[in-house]
């Protein structure tokens with residue numbers, strides 16, 4: 001009998017609803033992703049100079065954006081990357097939350113190996129992970145992160161309210177402009193030609 005795996009987007013919305021039922025999140029957006037990690041899920045968010053220096057972290061995969069340590073319930077973030085872009089920092093937290101929610105339970109088959117490379121924590125999902133299984137888990141984590149930070153119903157409402165003003169929307173959701181633009185595109189809220197528009201914020205896809 002096939003075990004039905006949770007859809008990453010549905011899982012993100014379920015988490016958000018669960019959080020809202022226990023805490024008063026105030027006015028959304030932005031989604032208080034760090035508070036969800038810490039207060040709701042009991043995950044500690046920490047920054048470190050080099051994630052690869054942590055015990056158990058892979059050292060052969062280049063620089064890591066983040067790492068979830070299930071044993072100590074800690075999300076580790078690359079300090080430099082987090083400082084460079086608050087939106088990027090929030091995306092990596094949401095991505096690591098996804099691994100906690102979707103991949104840590106031992107029933108999913110493919111085990112999530114620790115450490116998420118910058119190209120894998122991809123706001124535009126153009127990462128170049130080699131292993132197919134690993135790529136699937138990273139892609140699920142990114143889909144979850146996008147839904148958590150930019151829930152469809154909020155994006156639709158805010159896009160209409162702001163006249164699809166990308167910088168304003170990115171500020172409201174506290175995400176990078178490229179991440180926000182991709183979200184609008186995939187929701188059919190922007191014409192396709194805007195996919196190629198130049199951006200100031202350069203942190204997508206790293």
Ligand SMILES: [Zn+2]
Pocket residue numbers: 095099115116117120121137138141
């Ligand atoms: Zn990951």
